Amino acid sequence: MDTENNLKQQLSAALKARKQLEDTYEGQFKILTQFVSRLSLVCKGIDIELDNKLAKLRVELGKGVDLEKVLPLVDGTTEHLKVLESKQHQDVKRAQQSLTVAGKLLQKQRGLPDQLRRDLRDLLNRVDEPTPSVQAFLPHLTHLTELYQLALNAKQNMAIEELSDATRYEAICRQISVELTNLLSELAFEGQYAKSIESIRLSLLSELGIEKLLEACLHTIEIIISSINDERQSAQHFLLKLNEALTSVQQSLVSSLNTSNNIKEKMQLLNQQIERQIELLGQETKSATSLEQLQLMVSDKLGAITSSLKDKEALERQERQLLLQAVQQMDARLKELEEEASQFKKRLAEQKFRSLQDSLTELPNRAAFDERYELEVKRFKRSGKPLAIVLGDVDHFKNINDSYGHSAGDKTLKVIAKALKQSLRDTDFIARYGGEEFILLFPETAMEDLSVPLNAIREKIKRIPFKFKDTNVPITISFGATELRGADTNREAFDRADEALYEAKRNGRDKVVFKK
Numbered sequence: 212m213d214t215e216n217n218l219k220q221q222l223s224a225a226l227k228a229r230k231q232l233e234d235t236y237e238g239q240f241k242i243l244t245q246f247v248s249r250l251s252l253v254c255k256g257i258d259i260e261l262d263n264k265l266a267k268l269r270v271e272l273g274k275g276v277d278l279e280k281v282l283p284l285v286d287g288t289t290e291h292l293k294v295l296e297s298k299q300h301q302d303v304k305r306a307q308q309s310l311t312v313a314g315k316l317l318q319k320q321r322g323l324p325d326q327l328r329r330d331l332r333d334l335l336n337r338v339d340e341p342t343p344s345v346q347a348f349l350p351h352l353t354h355l356t357e358l359y360q361l362a363l364n365a366k367q368n369m370a371i372e373e374l375s376d377a378t379r380y381e382a383i384c385r386q387i388s389v390e391l392t393n394l395l396s397e398l399a400f401e402g403q404y405a406k407s408i409e410s411i412r413l414s415l416l417s418e419l420g421i422e423k424l425l426e427a428c429l430h431t432i433e434i435i436i437s438s439i440n441d442e443r444q445s446a447q448h449f450l451l452k453l454n455e456a457l458t459s460v461q462q463s464l465v466s467s468l469n470t471s472n473n474i475k476e477k478m479q480l481l482n483q484q485i486e487r488q489i490e491l492l493g494q495e496t497k498s499a500t501s502l503e504q505l506q507l508m509v510s511d512k513l514g515a516i517t518s519s520l521k522d523k524e525a526l527e528r529q530e531r532q533l534l535l536q537a538v539q540q541m542d543a544r545l546k547e548l549e550e551e552a553s554q555f556k557k558r559l560a561e562q563k564f565r566s567l568q569d570s571l572t573e574l575p576n577r578a579a580f581d582e583r584y585e586l587e588v589k590r591f592k593r594s595g596k597p598l599a600i601v602l603g604d605v606d607h608f609k610n611i612n613d614s615y616g617h618s619a620g621d622k623t624l625k626v627i628a629k630a631l632k633q634s635l636r637d638t639d640f641i642a643r644y645g646g647e648e649f650i651l652l653f654p655e656t657a658m659e660d661l662s663v664p665l666n667a668i669r670e671k672i673k674r675i676p677f678k679f680k681d682t683n684v685p686i687t688i689s690f691g692a693t694e695l696r697g698a699d700t701n702r703e704a705f706d707r708a709d710e711a712l713y714e715a716k717r718n719g720r721d722k723v724v725f726k727k
């Protein structure tokens with residue numbers, strides 16, 4: 212009887228150990244699920260495909276403990292990270308090629324100043340180096356390359372015409388200077404780069420000749436390239452870490468899957484062995500003819516069963532130990548990655564904060580306006596040429612949101628922003644000042660000269676065929692305009708435009724009001 216009890220206890224201990232093992236498994240899966248959830252949050256927005264893959268992984272893990280289903284998803288995500296890396300590489304190659312073409316074209320020109328030639332050679336050497344970059348900067352680089360070519364054409368034309376057409380030369384210089392100023396106001400840098408950009412911007416306040424403008428363009432290219440390099444290193448470093456972390460999770464999973472399959476087989480063998488021994492014990496005890504023989508048989512078989520149970524326990528211990536190691540490894544990677552991600556996120560947040568573009572309308576934002584306004588006012592005070600400032604505000608915009616929803620409101624703002632932008636000259640400036648309010652600057656333009664174009668823009672907006680829920684909804688805009696007076700502070704001129712806008716609203720909207 213004692214023997215039977217003993218056996219029962221051992222079996223129940225074995226069952227308990229098995230249960231514990233399963234609980235550990237589940238616990239580890241939970242940690243892995245949390246890991247993937249946190250990873251998804253950290254990576255959100257970097258790439259849609261990556262977001263989707265991580266979301267799938269999360270869902271699959273959420274369904275329960277099935278390593279075989281999870282592994283292909285981890286594989287897929289790791290593969291996609293490789294694709295992301297190579298895409299980044301290709302983007303950079305394109306930017307490098309475009310810069311090289313523009314640079315080489317310039318190198319062929321005769322009569323370039325020595326310093327410019329040296330700078331150009333340095334730049335081309337650096338462009339040739341394997342320097343991957345960040346996509347966000349590519350439009351700036353492309354723009355700059357175009358500018359550069361423009362400057363080059365101007366130089367060529369000048370040589371042909373031997374400065375005979377001085378007015379044309381001035382107009383070209385002015386255009387380059389304005390476009391470069393626009394570009395500079397779109398670039399948001401910090402530290403040393405910001406200082407250099409600021410000094411270029413200030414230099415553009417004086418009337419520069421072609422040579423100086425070319426130098427300014429070159430210098431800007433250099434600054435962009437250096438800053439791209441910094442940015443790229445940070446983004447690439449993060450991708451690399453992410454890749455490493457996923458690879459290590461994948462390896463842990465593969466190895467715990469292999470180990471657990473291996474152990475499962477051994478465990479099955481042991482279970483069969485124990486069952487067979489118990490069965491044998493039952494059969495043999497029936498055939499025993501004496502108590503002594505029975506005792507011998509039982510003690511012999513019990514010895515075998517106990518040793519099998521011990522083996523089984525050892526196996527379970529080994530499995531627990533291995534899984535524990537895998538989890539600890541994963542946890543360490545997670546901590547490392549979290550640290551890395553928080554640094555990267557901080558950088559991204561800083562960049563967004565510094566960004567000078569409104570994300571909805573893609574127009575310059577209020578911060579960009581403040582910078583540009585300051586610059587144009589300085590220019591106005593120096594040159595004495597007029598500067599007009601105009602505030603535009605969409606009429607009864609609240610009704611659109613209230614009647615057709617916020618996303619219809621957003622779309623409306625986008626369309627209006629585009630129409631406004633298209634109606635302006637290159638030298639004019641427009642920003643989204645906030646909500647449904649836009650602000651416009653017209654350098655070298657007297658207020659009187661704005662009556663026709665502003666009314667034309669107002670009419671153009673009114674004619675846009677907005678349609679919500681199958682209803683045609685005409686949308687109008689009101690403008691308040693003024694021009695800088697000699698003694699005005701920036702604020703005073705702005706407030707006057709605001710008063711004019713208020714009057715336009717009070718007088719029935721869909722109007723342009725001027726206030727001198």
Ligand SMILES: Nc1nc2c(ncn2[C@@H]2O[C@H](COP(=O)(O)OP(=O)(O)OP(=O)(O)O)[C@@H](O)[C@H]2O)c(=O)[nH]1
Pocket residue numbers: 571604605606607608609610612616617618619620621624645646647716720
């Ligand atoms: N959809 C959307 N609505 C915005 C955004 N920014 C501001 N708004 C909304 O714009 C509306 C502006 O309303 P009000 O300032 O009362 O002015 P209004 O309805 O345009 O009327 P008037 O200016 O007096 O003609 C508010 O309902 C804001 O919520 C945005 O980015 N998207």
